[in-house]
Amino acid sequence: MSNTIVTHVYKWIIDNVVENVKKDFSSMGVEESILQEFQRNWETKVINSKVANFQKFSVNEDYYAQPTYDQYPAAATQDIINQNNYQFAHFNDSQYSVPPAYPTVQTTKVEPIPNQINSQSSNIPQTDGTNDELTTEEIDKIIEKKILECNNEKEKEKGKEISQVDGEDDEEDEDLNYDDNINSDLDDDDDDDDDNDENDPEHLILCQYEKVTRIKNKWKCSLKDGIINVNGKDYLFQKATGDFEW
Amino acid sequence: MTQYELYRRSSVGMALTDTLDEMIQGSLIDPQLAMKILHQFDLSMAEALQKNVRCKAGFKGHLDTYRFCDDVWTFVVINPNFRFENESMVANKIKVVACAGKRANETEKE
Numbered sequence: 001m002s003n004t005i006v007t008h009v010y011k012w013i014i015d016n017v018v019e020n021v022k023k024d025f026s027s028m029g030v031e032e033s034i035l036q037e038f039q040r041n042w043e044t045k046v047i048n049s050k051v052a053n054f055q056k057f058s059v060n061e062d063y064y065a066q067p068t069y070d071q072y073p074a075a076a077t078q079d080i081i082n083q084n085n086y087q088f089a090h091f092n093d094s095q096y097s098v099p100p101a102y103p104t105v106q107t108t109k110v111e112p113i114p115n116q117i118n119s120q121s122s123n124i125p126q127t128d129g130t131n132d133e134l135t136t137e138e139i140d141k142i143i144e145k146k147i148l149e150c151n152n153e154k155e156k157e158k159g160k161e162i163s164q165v166d167g168e169d170d171e172e173d174e175d176l177n178y179d180d181n182i183n184s185d186l187d188d189d190d191d192d193d194d195d196n197d198e199n200d201p202e203h204l205i206l207c208q209y210e211k212v213t214r215i216k217n218k219w220k221c222s223l224k225d226g227i228i229n230v231n232g233k234d235y236l237f238q239k240a241t242g243d244f245e246w
Numbered sequence: 247m248t249q250y251e252l253y254r255r256s257s258v259g260m261a262l263t264d265t266l267d268e269m270i271q272g273s274l275i276d277p278q279l280a281m282k283i284l285h286q287f288d289l290s291m292a293e294a295l296q297k298n299v300r301c302k303a304g305f306k307g308h309l310d311t312y313r314f315c316d317d318v319w320t321f322v323v324i325n326p327n328f329r330f331e332n333e334s335m336v337a338n339k340i341k342v343v344a345c346a347g348k349r350a351n352e353t354e355k356e
Contacts, residue, residue, distance in 0.1 A: 003333075009298050010258045017262075017283065022280045034274050038283075045261035075351060085280040090281055203326075203340040206252050207346025209319050219309055221319070224347050225295040227256045228303070230303070230337050235294065235330060237303040242342065244309035244323055 018192035051234035
């Protein structure tokens, strides 16, 4: 199955990249530990993407078995915590209204970079009740801001709906339905796809074509060197054929 | 060897760009080094696909959209049916992005 080789091939790519950029790291005066951290973070992200079974992905299983803060001196860990507290102080005054999570939660994160942890903390929804460090007034302010934001968003959405209705009316025009010109139905479809590109976890094949032929409405494609991402899994192929009816 | 930036959109490529983004934000590496790493990824990916992958696949479906622009084919296929060597699979929709894989194009570019 072409899914089982994904683990091996991705591991090979990561190792190959790391091996080849070693000289770039040293020529730019970047420490080797940064390179190791880079590899660790990349591998972690690939494993978390769950596009294949990565159980035997890393030789250094220890990296994932124990939280990385154990590898750092106690002082460094303390720094991370301090920086997180500093982040909280900012947080309460800022426009973000999501209550911050506890520092203890963040110190168990796998990634050891303080900045990275901070950037993540803003995305972690708090699930363990309200933050005890906030006073009642502060909490009230946050709630008020949240309500205002919600209202604003609703109003924006209303505005969008109105403009979309205009667009749909245009499409009902018979002339546009039956030609392939710019701004016709075909073009609209394309545009919609592009808009969804970044948001949809869409199924995707990235590859190279050798030959694309068409006889009437039947299309035939010879493809090579491809990565298929479908239903959350990756598949690789050396050669593939695509037969479509338009 | 033909190498494309196309594969940066794959799962392993996105994992890489996310990692680099975070490390640039954390001032651990500078963007110049990140660009070098990405370029190396393009090379390594091309080599991996050409040397380490021997699988064949096929898929059929209803072609919803086709586009050929700047030597890149894009197809949107509805209800594709995949055949891998000992597995088959369906999906509701798949987008195919294909760059030119011919040797002729390679020489033209160089």
